[in-house]
Every structure is written in C-alpha cells, then in structure tokens.
Amino acid sequence: MFGLTNKSTEPKQNKKKRSRRSKGPALYNEQQNLGAAKVENAKTSTNRKPLRRTKRKSTKLSEGVAKQASHLASNMREAMVRVTKMRRVERRNRETVAIAKTTPAMTLKRLVRPEQVGDLMGRLNRSLNFDLGIDLGTANILIFAKGKGLVLDEPAYIAKDDKTGDILALGEAARTMIGRTPKGISVIRPVQAGVIADYDMTEFMLKYFIRSVVPASRLMKTRIIVCVPSGITPVEKRAILEALLRTGAKKTVLIEEPLAAAMGTGLNDADQVGAMVVDVGGGTTDIAVLCDTGVVVSESLRIGGDSFNESIIRYIRRKKRLVIGPLTAEKIKISVGTVDRRAKERTIEVRGRDASSGLPKMVAVNSLEIQRALEAQVMNILEGIKSILEKTPPELVAAINDHGIILTGGGALIDGLDRVITRSVGIASYLVESPRYAVIKGVAKALDEMSQLRDTLDELQ
Numbered sequence: 001m002f003g004l005t006n007k008s009t010e011p012k013q014n015k016k017k018r019s020r021r022s023k024g025p026a027l028y029n030e031q032q033n034l035g036a037a038k039v040e041n042a043k044t045s046t047n048r049k050p051l052r053r054t055k056r057k058s059t060k061l062s063e064g065v066a067k068q069a070s071h072l073a074s075n076m077r078e079a080m081v082r083v084t085k086m087r088r089v090e091r092r093n094r095e096t097v098a099i100a101k102t103t104p105a106m107t108l109k110r111l112v113r114p115e116q117v118g119d120l121m122g123r124l125n126r127s128l129n130f131d132l133g134i135d136l137g138t139a140n141i142l143i144f145a146k147g148k149g150l151v152l153d154e155p156a157y158i159a160k161d162d163k164t165g166d167i168l169a170l171g172e173a174a175r176t177m178i179g180r181t182p183k184g185i186s187v188i189r190p191v192q193a194g195v196i197a198d199y200d201m202t203e204f205m206l207k208y209f210i211r212s213v214v215p216a217s218r219l220m221k222t223r224i225i226v227c228v229p230s231g232i233t234p235v236e237k238r239a240i241l242e243a244l245l246r247t248g249a250k251k252t253v254l255i256e257e258p259l260a261a262a263m264g265t266g267l268n269d270a271d272q273v274g275a276m277v278v279d280v281g282g283g284t285t286d287i288a289v290l291c292d293t294g295v296v297v298s299e300s301l302r303i304g305g306d307s308f309n310e311s312i313i314r315y316i317r318r319k320k321r322l323v324i325g326p327l328t329a330e331k332i333k334i335s336v337g338t339v340d341r342r343a344k345e346r347t348i349e350v351r352g353r354d355a356s357s358g359l360p361k362m363v364a365v366n367s368l369e370i371q372r373a374l375e376a377q378v379m380n381i382l383e384g385i386k387s388i389l390e391k392t393p394p395e396l397v398a399a400i401n402d403h404g405i406i407l408t409g410g411g412a413l414i415d416g417l418d419r420v421i422t423r424s425v426g427i428a429s430y431l432v433e434s435p436r437y438a439v440i441k442g443v444a445k446a447l448d449e450m451s452q453l454r455d456t457l458d459e460l461q
C-alpha cells in the first residue's frame, strides 16, 4: 500500500513510462546518483494517484500511516528538486560548449585577463578574416585564399535551360557540354571579350564559386580583391563589386589585369623601373607599360585565345570545307598551333562535318596552316605593342629595352609568340613561368596589403 508496491506487481503502463524516461542518459545518471532517494522517487511516482487519494482521506487514516505518507511525499519533493537542479547544471554546461564552438572569441574573453583581451581580440579578428583573391577572366575563374593557396581553377562557363532559366552546370562540367547540348539548353560565358556580357549570370557564378570555397560562417569576414578585365566600364565595375557584396563579403577591392599580371611577375619591386607586360588572355590582350608608380600607359585589344580559336574555325571551313566546333579548334591550337612561320611543321588529324554534304569527314591540318590562320591577329598584337611604345616616355623605353617584354596569360602559350615579338619589335620578349597564373599570383601579392587598401566601392561612389 501507498507506494510500497512490489516491482513485479507494478502496472504495465508505469513500467513503460519508466523505461522511456531511462532513455535520456543525463536523467538516468542523475537517478543513479540519487541512491535511496531514487528508489523512493521511482516507487512513489508510480503511485501518485493513490497518494493524493490518501491525502484527501488522511483524516480517516491512522496517525502512523499519515506520517509515513507525508514522509514519502517530502522524500519525493526533495528528489524532484535535486533532479531539476542537476538538469539545470547540465543544460548550462551544454550551452557553454555551444558558445565556445560558434564564437571562440567569447570563450577567450572568459579565459584571459582583462588587459590581455584587446590584444588577443585584435589578433583573433585578423586570423578570422578570410581574404580571397579572384581572377575573373573571360576564359577561366581562379580563386586564391590567403594562407591556403589556389583553391579554385574553373572554366568560366554556365549551362542553363533557356526556357526555365535553371542553371544546369557550372565550370568544367558546363564546358564539357559545349556542342553536345540538346535543344533548349545553352552553354554561355558570362564574361566575353573582356566585358560582362550577362550581369545576372556573372553574379550567380561568382556567388556559387565563392560559396564553394568559403565556409558560410566566415562569409561575413571575407575581404575580396577581384581582378577584372581592363576594358570594363565604371558601371560594370560597380556591378561586380555589388555582386560580391551580396555574397556577404565585408570589403571588396578591384585591381586591373595588367597591374596584377605585372605584380605576379615580380615587377612591384621598386628596382624594376620600366617594364612592358603583354597579357594574352582568353578574350583580351592587355598591353601595359609599368614603372614603380604604377601603369604609365596601356591598351586592351579584343584579341585572345578565343579569337584565335574563331580564326582557326573560319580558316578550316574555308580552306578544308570542314565544320569544327570551338573544342576541336582549341585542341588544334594547343597541339600544333603556332604563330611563327619558321616553326617546325607538325600535323594533326581533325574530325568534323563536311561543309557541303553534312557528313562526317576527317582532314589533316598542319602548324603552318594555323600560322596563316592566326597571322592577322598576331599582326594586330604587334601593332598594339608598337603603338604603346610610341606613347611611352623615352627613359622608360630604354628601361623596357633592358628588361625585355614580359608575356603572361594562357593565350601567350601559343607557340612562337615570344620569338615573333622579339623579331618584329626588336626587344627581347619572354614568357613567364606558368603564364596562366601570373594574374592570380599578382592578386595574391596584393592581398598582403589588403588592410591598407580602400574599398573600391567607396571610391566609385
């Protein structure tokens, strides 16, 4: 009677209740620690109703029984108070761990002496900053994270559904879809020939790639230097900066391609006074004369790896009656392409569609044919270099003659470009190591001075 029920005679329903409660590990431990009180508590809790009934009928009961009942009730209350206290302590502990996980600064604040807090918080803030450098190129997008190195190198392509506008693939996955997409799906480049052709897609691509390399929790602390094609207008610059801010970035700084390329080749050193950098990218060729104070004179030509490919496509169609796509043209350019008519002859077998019959066809293409296909474009680059030299102060021309013309950018990898420039301009020109990464190397150097740089959006306003 009154809670002294034997376990074996305990009602089934109460057994279920207890087993469910015992699943919570914390409560289980607490009950273990309660010792005798626990036993009382468990027993009493199974008989709560009879106990109340007892209280109501206590007047009719003997004094001894009433005493026993009140003793049991006080034991139960005590046990309940202890359990509640232990739960509270446990909850507090759990919350402390969560705070420490999300904001280490808060734990530090508690651990260090007050006079140390300012210094530590400063250092901690600096270490929490996530500095990114982006080379937003026509052909490729590269992302450098300070302290980590190159974290992303993807072709700047997007595959989308024309009807719904849904994005189907980005980067390399989208590039491989070129020429193989069904009707209604197109593969586009948001940046074309050095200008932003599609703002929304550029913003989407930037956001997507940034979020793939920056943890969401650190986006608010991210500072970004972005290198843009030198031909873009202030309106386009603002559009890119605002797109970056919408990703959650804290500060955004723009740097122009020729300057970044020059910095990437080590020309930011004060002793390198007067140098010419020719950056041949996918969409543009940027020609710039730099000295220790910055860009002295520059020009951006709409010539690059893409226009080389287009010339190859046109040439092969005209001369061989063969229709090929941009991926095949790229393959030809890289394997046998040259701009030097004195280069050793190499041949490649190319498959495509016969321009007249529409049937599959295979032809042989040699490097001298590619040289002829690209001749007009190379002439334009040579003209551009000469016209920039004409606008350059004479002292700097002498310095350029000493240092030579530096070639950067993936497009400069075409065989013979350095030799042709050297012969035609009369100044030694040479290709830097890993020309495709010269710009991002320069951006990475600029990141070291991020704290001293002003937010470009502020300057544009």
Ligand SMILES: Nc1ncnc2c1ncn2[C@@H]1O[C@H](COP(=O)(O)OP(=O)(O)OP(=O)(O)O)[C@@H](O)[C@H]1O
Residues within 6 Å of the ligand: 136, 137, 138, 139, 140, 141, 194, 229, 257, 280, 281, 282, 283, 284, 285, 304, 305, 306, 330, 333, 334, 409, 410, 411, 412, 413, 414, 415, 435, 436
């Ligand atoms: N081995 C190679 N030979 C010839 N061309 C090459 C070679 N490798 C890459 N390219 C060309 O380099 C171009 C890409 O260069 P890069 O990544 O420097 O351009 P980008 O920075 O995206 O463009 P931009 O500077 O115009 O914005 C492509 O057009 C590609 O065809």
